[in-house]
Amino acid sequence: MQTTAIFGSHVVVPGEAGPSLLRDRWVLLEGDRIAAITTGRPAADIVSDRPGRMILPGLMNLHNHCFSEAVARSHSEDGNGRKNNQSIVYTVLLPLTKTGLEILSPDERMAVARLGILQLLKGGATTVMEPFRAGLTEMFDAAAEMGLRFYGAPYLFSTADAQAGADGVVHYAGDDGAAALAEWDGLHARWDGHADGRIRLAMSPHATDTCGPDLLRACAARARALGVPITTHLAQSQREVDTIRARYDGRTPAEYLDWLGLLGPDLLAAHCIACSDSDLALMAARDVTVLNCPRVFARAGTTAAFGRFAGHGLRTLVGTDGYNMDLLGEVNAASMISKVVAGRADVATSPALLDAVTARAAEAIARPDLGRIAVGMKADLTVVDMGHPHLQPFHDPLRALVALANRANIDEVYVDGHRRIAAGQLTGGDEAGIVAAGAAAIQKIWDLPEARAAFAG
Numbered sequence: 129m130q131t132t133a134i135f136g137s138h139v140v141v142p143g144e145a146g147p148s149l150l151r152d153r154w155v156l157l158e159g160d161r162i163a164a165i166t167t168g169r170p171a172a173d174i175v176s177d178r179p180g181r182m183i184l185p186g187l188m189n190l191h192n193h194c195f196s197e198a199v200a201r202s203h204s205e206d207g208n209g210r211k212n213n214q215s216i217v218y219t220v221l222l223p224l225t226k227t228g229l230e231i232l233s234p235d236e237r238m239a240v241a242r243l244g245i246l247q248l249l250k251g252g253a254t255t256v257m258e259p260f261r262a263g264l265t266e267m268f269d270a271a272a273e274m275g276l277r278f279y280g281a282p283y284l285f286s287t288a289d290a291q292a293g294a295d296g297v298v299h300y301a302g303d304d305g306a307a308a309l310a311e312w313d314g315l316h317a318r319w320d321g322h323a324d325g326r327i328r329l330a331m332s333p334h335a336t337d338t339c340g341p342d343l344l345r346a347c348a349a350r351a352r353a354l355g356v357p358i359t360t361h362l363a364q365s366q367r368e369v370d371t372i373r374a375r376y377d378g379r380t381p382a383e384y385l386d387w388l389g390l391l392g393p394d395l396l397a398a399h400c401i402a403c404s405d406s407d408l409a410l411m412a413a414r415d416v417t418v419l420n421c422p423r424v425f426a427r428a429g430t431t432a433a434f435g436r437f438a439g440h441g442l443r444t445l446v447g448t449d450g451y452n453m454d455l456l457g458e459v460n461a462a463s464m465i466s467k468v469v470a471g472r473a474d475v476a477t478s479p480a481l482l483d484a485v486t487a488r489a490a491e492a493i494a495r496p497d498l499g500r501i502a503v504g505m506k507a508d509l510t511v512v513d514m515g516h517p518h519l520q521p522f523h524d525p526l527r528a529l530v531a532l533a534n535r536a537n538i539d540e541v542y543v544d545g546h547r548r549i550a551a552g553q554l555t556g557g558d559e560a561g562i563v564a565a566g567a568a569a570i571q572k573i574w575d576l577p578e579a580r581a582a583f584a585g
């Protein structure tokens with residue numbers, strides 16, 4: 129069994145109330161587990177010994193989209209592609225990613241998947257939950273190949289082609305979703321537990337306005353029979369709230385999910401921007417997890433404040449939603465935006481935010497073996513180089529991490545005891561080749577006439 133010893137000037141361990149710090153410790157990995165935390169240098173096959181680094185539990189990014197974000201990247205900022213400042217999810221992203229999947233070859237889809245996972249690893253993530261169109265099975269292949277711990281979440285829809293009409297409302301013929309569930313079952317049978325258990329599946333009905341009651345009930349029943357987490361997009365916009373109210377007897381999107389039995393500790397609900405305070409109270413009572421992705425909303429001029437959800441007592445995590453897959457940067461944005469919204473500095477604190485992407489995230493997916501540095505835990509670690517000039521000097525390491533650090537400071541990333549990033553670079557892979565192949569594949573989508581029209585002016 130391979131052993132690795134890593135020296136940390138600071139090591140983040142579980143404390144009484146959130147993360148706590150040890151000075152000058154070695155973390156010893158044996159196989160896929162943390163074997164010891166010592167003051168003396170342990171004997172090991174591989175020794176990583178540099179001063180000035182902080183060892184964190186492997187960061188967990190539980191909401192991301194490698195493919196759809198690659199399609200939108202640098203096209204959708206500054207209001208581009210938005211009609212009347214509305215969301216581009218239904219008008220641009222869903223139709224374009226559907227067509228994009230159809231025109232790319234399996235090799236090209238694999239190239240896009242590799243480029244996304246490269247960014248996730250270099251962003252410090254060891255575990256990622258990624259919803260994607262069920263046809264993009266290359267996400268599983270790339271995650272397995274590159275060694276990420278991966279909760280693939282192939283979408284289920286009550287329609288093969290959800291799009292907003294001219295009125296902005298999502299219309300679809302609708303079906304019971306049986307075909308979508310059969311497709312998901314096939315992927316579960318093929319992939320769940322693959323790559324020494326690093327590959328898992330999550331149940332991922334796309335959103336409240338694209339999934340009818342029959343499909344949502346069936347998803348919940350199937351997920352609970354298998355014990356897999358459920359994730360969905362919830363109350364992404366006021367328009368979604370209006371649509372659900374009109375369709376289902378005045379219910380809000382959260383009430384719609386509660387009516388169908390989905391609100392529970394196994395549900396990870398992304399965004400929740402247009403949830404009312406009473407929706408959030410209901411979700412807190414049901415022990416639902418909120419996935420807060422502040423930067424993708426800030427891009428569109430919309431506030432998504434971590435502190436609002438946490439303030440309702442909700443287990444609130446931070447994810448990147450594909451936009452800029454820098455989890456440390458996202459955590460910084462969550463802190464800043466929450467403070468601005470609250471008009472005070474003592475909300476969304478550094479310990480709370482580090483907890484949100486480690487121990488709390490592990491709790492949300494029922495993984496007591498992840499999210500903490502302690503003997504017996506999975507050997508998933510993110511090592512940050514605190515020696516960079518922009519991090520020096522610092523007095524409080526966690527505040528320095530959240531307020532000042534970003535992905536450029538990620539030094540090493542370990543998943544299951546394997547070093548996937550060393551000195552900030554991918555181990556055992558050609559970064560330049562991955563970037564070139566992924567960008568070329570996305571260019572094919574941007575060259576489509578409908579893409580040029582969608583992103584014009």
Ligand SMILES: [Zn+2]
Pocket residue numbers: 191192193361398449
């Ligand atoms: Zn999303």
